[in-house]
Amino acid sequence: MEAVVEEVLRRGNGSVGDDDVAARRAEEAEIRRHDAASWLRKTVGVVCAKDLPEEPSEEEFQLGLRNGIVLCNALNKVQPGAIPKVVGVSSDSAVPADGSALCAYQYFENLRNFVVAVQDFGLPTFDVCDLEKGGKSVRVVDCILALKSFSESKKTGRQASCKYGGILKPSASGNYFILKNSDAFMNKNNMRNHSAEAIQNGFSGEQNLSTDNFSEPRELTSSNSLSALIHTILLDKKPEEIPLIVESLLTKVIQEYEHHFTNQKLLESMGDLKGIESFSKPDMLLESDHSTSDQVKMDEEKQNILNMKGKVSFVRHGSAAVQQFQPEREINFDLQHKQIRELRGTVSSIKHGMEQLKLQYSEEFNKLGKHLYTISNAASGYHKVLEENRKLYNQIQDLKGNIRVYCRVRPFLPGQARSFSSVAGIEERTITIVTPTKYGKDGSKSFTFNKVFGPAATQDEVFSDMQPLIRSVLDGFNVCIFAYGQTGSGKTYTMSGPKALTEESLGVNYRALNDLFNLKAQRKGTIDYDISVQMIEIYNEQKGLAVPDASIVHVTSTSDVVELMNQGQKNRAVGSTAINDRSSRSHSCLTVHVHGRDLTSGTILRGCMHLVDLAGSERVDKSEVVGDRLKEAQYINKSLSALGDVIASLSQKNSHVPYRNSKLTQLLQDSLGGQAKTLMFVHISPEPDATGETISTLKFAERVASVELGAAKANKEGSEIRELKEQIACLKAALVKKEGEPENILCTQSSPSIYRIRKGNATPVVAKDRQPMEEVQNLEVQNISTPTQKRPKLHLSGILTENNSSNSVENCNGPQKEIGLRGVVDKMAIGDNHFENSNSVLEVEPDSTQLPTSFYQRDNPAQQSCRAESVLLDLYGFDSVTSCSNQEMVMPTMGVKASGIANRGTSTIKKPEVISMRSTNLASKSPLSQKKLQTPNRSRNQLTLSSIGGRTPNGKLSSAK
Numbered sequence: 001m002e003a004v005v006e007e008v009l010r011r012g013n014g015s016v017g018d019d020d021v022a023a024r025r026a027e028e029a030e031i032r033r034h035d036a037a038s039w040l041r042k043t044v045g046v047v048c049a050k051d052l053p054e055e056p057s058e059e060e061f062q063l064g065l066r067n068g069i070v071l072c073n074a075l076n077k078v079q080p081g082a083i084p085k086v087v088g089v090s091s092d093s094a095v096p097a098d099g100s101a102l103c104a105y106q107y108f109e110n111l112r113n114f115v116v117a118v119q120d121f122g123l124p125t126f127d128v129c130d131l132e133k134g135g136k137s138v139r140v141v142d143c144i145l146a147l148k149s150f151s152e153s154k155k156t157g158r159q160a161s162c163k164y165g166g167i168l169k170p171s172a173s174g175n176y177f178i179l180k181n182s183d184a185f186m187n188k189n190n191m192r193n194h195s196a197e198a199i200q201n202g203f204s205g206e207q208n209l210s211t212d213n214f215s216e217p218r219e220l221t222s223s224n225s226l227s228a229l230i231h232t233i234l235l236d237k238k239p240e241e242i243p244l245i246v247e248s249l250l251t252k253v254i255q256e257y258e259h260h261f262t263n264q265k266l267l268e269s270m271g272d273l274k275g276i277e278s279f280s281k282p283d284m285l286l287e288s289d290h291s292t293s294d295q296v297k298m299d300e301e302k303q304n305i306l307n308m309k310g311k312v313s314f315v316r317h318g319s320a321a322v323q324q325f326q327p328e329r330e331i332n333f334d335l336q337h338k339q340i341r342e343l344r345g346t347v348s349s350i351k352h353g354m355e356q357l358k359l360q361y362s363e364e365f366n367k368l369g370k371h372l373y374t375i376s377n378a379a380s381g382y383h384k385v386l387e388e389n390r391k392l393y394n395q396i397q398d399l400k401g402n403i404r405v406y407c408r409v410r411p412f413l414p415g416q417a418r419s420f421s422s423v424a425g426i427e428e429r430t431i432t433i434v435t436p437t438k439y440g441k442d443g444s445k446s447f448t449f450n451k452v453f454g455p456a457a458t459q460d461e462v463f464s465d466m467q468p469l470i471r472s473v474l475d476g477f478n479v480c481i482f483a484y485g486q487t488g489s490g491k492t493y494t495m496s497g498p499k500a501l502t503e504e505s506l507g508v509n510y511r512a513l514n515d516l517f518n519l520k521a522q523r524k525g526t527i528d529y530d531i532s533v534q535m536i537e538i539y540n541e542q543k544g545l546a547v548p549d550a551s552i553v554h555v556t557s558t559s560d561v562v563e564l565m566n567q568g569q570k571n572r573a574v575g576s577t578a579i580n581d582r583s584s585r586s587h588s589c590l591t592v593h594v595h596g597r598d599l600t601s602g603t604i605l606r607g608c609m610h611l612v613d614l615a616g617s618e619r620v621d622k623s624e625v626v627g628d629r630l631k632e633a634q635y636i637n638k639s640l641s642a643l644g645d646v647i648a649s650l651s652q653k654n655s656h657v658p659y660r661n662s663k664l665t666q667l668l669q670d671s672l673g674g675q676a677k678t679l680m681f682v683h684i685s686p687e688p689d690a691t692g693e694t695i696s697t698l699k700f701a702e703r704v705a706s707v708e709l710g711a712a713k714a715n716k717e718g719s720e721i722r723e724l725k726e727q728i729a730c731l732k733a734a735l736v737k738k739e740g741e742p743e744n745i746l747c748t749q750s751s752p753s754i755y756r757i758r759k760g761n762a763t764p765v766v767a768k769d770r771q772p773m774e775e776v777q778n779l780e781v782q783n784i785s786t787p788t789q790k791r792p793k794l795h796l797s798g799i800l801t802e803n804n805s806s807n808s809v810e811n812c813n814g815p816q817k818e819i820g821l822r823g824v825v826d827k828m829a830i831g832d833n834h835f836e837n838s839n840s841v842l843e844v845e846p847d848s849t850q851l852p853t854s855f856y857q858r859d860n861p862a863q864q865s866c867r868a869e870s871v872l873l874d875l876y877g878f879d880s881v882t883s884c885s886n887q888e889m890v891m892p893t894m895g896v897k898a899s900g901i902a903n904r905g906t907s908t909i910k911k912p913e914v915i916s917m918r919s920t921n922l923a924s925k926s927p928l929s930q931k932k933l934q935t936p937n938r939s940r941n942q943l944t945l946s947s948i949g950g951r952t953p954n955g956k957l958s959s960a961k
């Protein structure tokens with residue numbers, strides 16, 4: 001049967017031989033014509049065989065019907081009154097036998113009325129010309145047979161089915177109208193594929209359907225198309241074949257429909273959540289509204305199909321039997337429903353499984369989230385611990401008093417090849433350098449510092465790490481930050497910034513002062529701060545003030561500082577012959593003095609901060625320089641190696657630390673050996689050809705990092721302590737006054753004015769070995785601004801000690817005291833000995849009016865004194881007061897011929913007034929001036945001050961040797 005259907009469909013597509021089809025069509029047409037003629041004759045009853053034979057030829061058929069009388073009468077029989085007036089049929093006139101008695105138009109009228117009437121019934125019609133000679137009677141036959149079917153179904157009392165799928169129902173007016181059929185069941189694509197031609201043919205007649213006489217609108221549906229298709233397909237079939245073919249077609253259509261409907265339903269159900277839920281209750285499915293309406297729809301469609309099936313049976317000539325539903329179809333439906341239920345059950349169980357999985361996954365996700373949360377907590381805890389560790393480590397370092405060391409790696413400069421860097425790795429506190437093999441087995445060496453900054457570190461990052469250190473100046477600590485490294489490694493960049501300064505590139509100096517001013521403003525009302533700065537440059541072991549006539553300048557804002565620095569830079573540049581290189585050939589120090597007074601407690605805080613940009617540290621022997629450059633290099637080398645010696649000595653905890661070997665170490669003395677907080681910033685360049693310098697720099701820095709200075713102590717003085725100190729100072733002054741006579745000078749070990757003096761290779765003296773000192777007379781101090789000022793009394797304080805290169809005086813720690821004027825004796829001559837950098841501290845008590853003029857030898861006051869005609873006083877430093885607590889020798893008074901610059905003030909540092917101290921013509925005034933002082937035994941403990949000749953025009957010492 002399948003094969004037959006396929007063949008039918010193929011034929012619909014015109015794939016069968018044309019001759020065969022034509023023959024079959026002719027045969028079919030003939031049978032149908034005879035059917036039509038037979039029915040007409042039977043219906044009208046009065047038609048003689050001559051007019052319309054039982055089995056007419058086509059020509060006879062046309063001729064018999066051409067006047068329309070038979071047709072109209074037949075129609076009136078089927079539907080009485082359908083054509084009220086039939087031309088040529090009247091009670092008083094007979095119908096002419098050949099029809100010639102009437103005009104052609106009269107016949108035409110009949111035919112027109114007939115066509116219109118059948119058209120109104122929704123039946124197929126024809127053109128009048130179809131009955132003319134040469135016309136095709138096929139459509140006339142179709143029309144008559146349709147009328148016949150219509151008549152038969154009327155007779156059986158059933159609703160008349162329109163052959164196009166509509167159901168004819170009587171309207172209120174007694175007419176029939178077509179009810180719309182569902183068109184959803186048809187697989188239109190299949191329809192189109194198999195029967196495009198057939199549809200075309202089928203519709204050619206149907207399009208004449210008019211809505212004029214219908215009370216309700218009609219639609220042409222795919223069911224119409226299906227009917228047309230079937231009708232057209234069956235045209236050329238033998239009558240006995242038709243039922244089977246139709247049945248087969250319908251079965252196919254039903255299957256298609258069910259398949260389509262099932263798929264559709266499944267898709268809808270799976271795409272719809274609610275639908276999915278309903279799937280979870282398969283037993284309820286058919287009871288749900290949705291399913292019920294679908295079921296109803298299916299049943300309707302099924303009914304339509306079956307109607308169609310029944311209707312098609314009308315097509316078959318003479319078949320009045322209505323096809324019964326096949327019980328197998330019902331079974332099929334049930335089967336399909338069952339399968340659908342099963343499918344739904346499967347979907348439901350899959351959905352259930354999915355839900356389970358979803359739950360499982362969400363549990364897993366929750367667990368994972370908790371794990372992640374724990375891990376991230378642990379990680380942040382770990383970071384906190386690390387941070388805590390770092391703080392603790394720093395605290396330990398602070399407690400130990402270690403010098404803090406930070407390392408900074410300069411980035412490659414524009415234009416430098418960056419293919420290879422000597423820095424193999426950087427971690428928070430470790431830097432690894434690629435080394436020649438001799439330095440390590442694997443060609444690398446690591447160094448550990450308090451912090452390592454990579455090339456990408458910004459000025460802000462660098463500063464923020466050292467900020468707390470800098471802030472401690474305001475709490476009375478002494479702080480020293482010095483930048484060390486070979487030339488071009490970035491020292492100046494860190495301390496001051498690049499040449500073209502921007503807000504981001506400001507160096508430590510600017511940021512530090514800015515920060516101090518901000519804090520000062522914040523603490524206003526609690527602590528009153530005075531901040532002053534001093535710029536010192538050490539070039540070729542000559543120390544100079546970068547800002548002349550203003551060694552210490554009181555500043556109130558960062559802009560003051562910037563101005564001062566610019567001035568300092570200008571002065572440096574003017575004084576240099578090799579301007580461009582000068583910066584790297586000199587040490588530059590910005591010193592910040594902070595004096596604070598707690599407004600509530602009256603406590604005095606004194607802090608001092610050195611910010612030092614050292615000269616480049618490269619080795620001289622390698623640089624192959626000559627002349628001035630060689631000299632510069634030697635001086636740099638000397639001062640840096642002096643720095644190294646001091647560091648080494650400190651790290652070995654030697655009792656003697658050679659600070660006096662260079663100006664640099666003198667300058668940094670308080671910060672390196674005192675109770676200061678010290679930070680060294682070691683700089684390295686990334687270029688591979690600097691690896692040698694880099695490694696020696698880092699080794700030096702490692703040594704520095706190991707130095708323990710002792711915990712830093714703040715310079716705080718409570719008001720009580722201050723008062724006590726003042727009392728002590730007064731008592732001391734009185735004592736000194738009393739001791740003014742040489743014979744009476746006796747020193748106690750506790751006196752701050754006790755000094756130990758050593759000379760040459762002498763071993764340090766102890767108290768019992770106190771020696772008499774020679775007297776130096778006639779020193780006077782002249783204050784430029786107040787020339788008539790009385791001479792203040794000076795104390796020379798400190799310990800003269802010795803090292804390999806020169807004698808020096810070291811500061812001792814001891815109780816502090818109020819002083820009027822204090823400074824360091826830079827150069828002095830005692831006897832034949834000419835001391836440079838003696839660093840004896842010179843003090844003038846607050847109310848003194850006279851400089852001390854003599855040294856006395858305690859044990860032998862009579863054998864006294866000598867006169868120092870030429871002592872250059874270079875006074876500096878006001879931040880700490882030093883004295884000896886338990887040492888030996890007293891130099892209660894000293895006559896010095898002095899010149900230089902000094903600052904006068906009390907414990908509060910003010911903007912300095914410049915005074916000049918110079919001697920009068922001592923030689924002419926002093927009775928001792930001509931006398932070459934005897935130095936009876938130039939033993940280790942006896943010192944003689946002797947005349948060493950005149951002053952040089954600039955007030956410095958003339959040659960002593």
Ligand SMILES: Nc1ncnc2c1ncn2[C@@H]1O[C@H](COP(=O)(O)OP(=O)(O)OP(=O)(O)O)[C@@H](O)[C@H]1O
Pocket residue numbers: 409410411413455485486487488489490491492493494498499583584614615616683
């Ligand atoms: N961290 C940095 N980022 C960008 N440029 C830098 C950095 N450090 C240094 N430079 C640049 O490298 C060059 C040399 O730096 P700088 O002058 O600071 O070195 P230096 O060690 O002070 O040299 P010298 O010993 O000659 O004074 C400058 O051009 C500077 O701008």
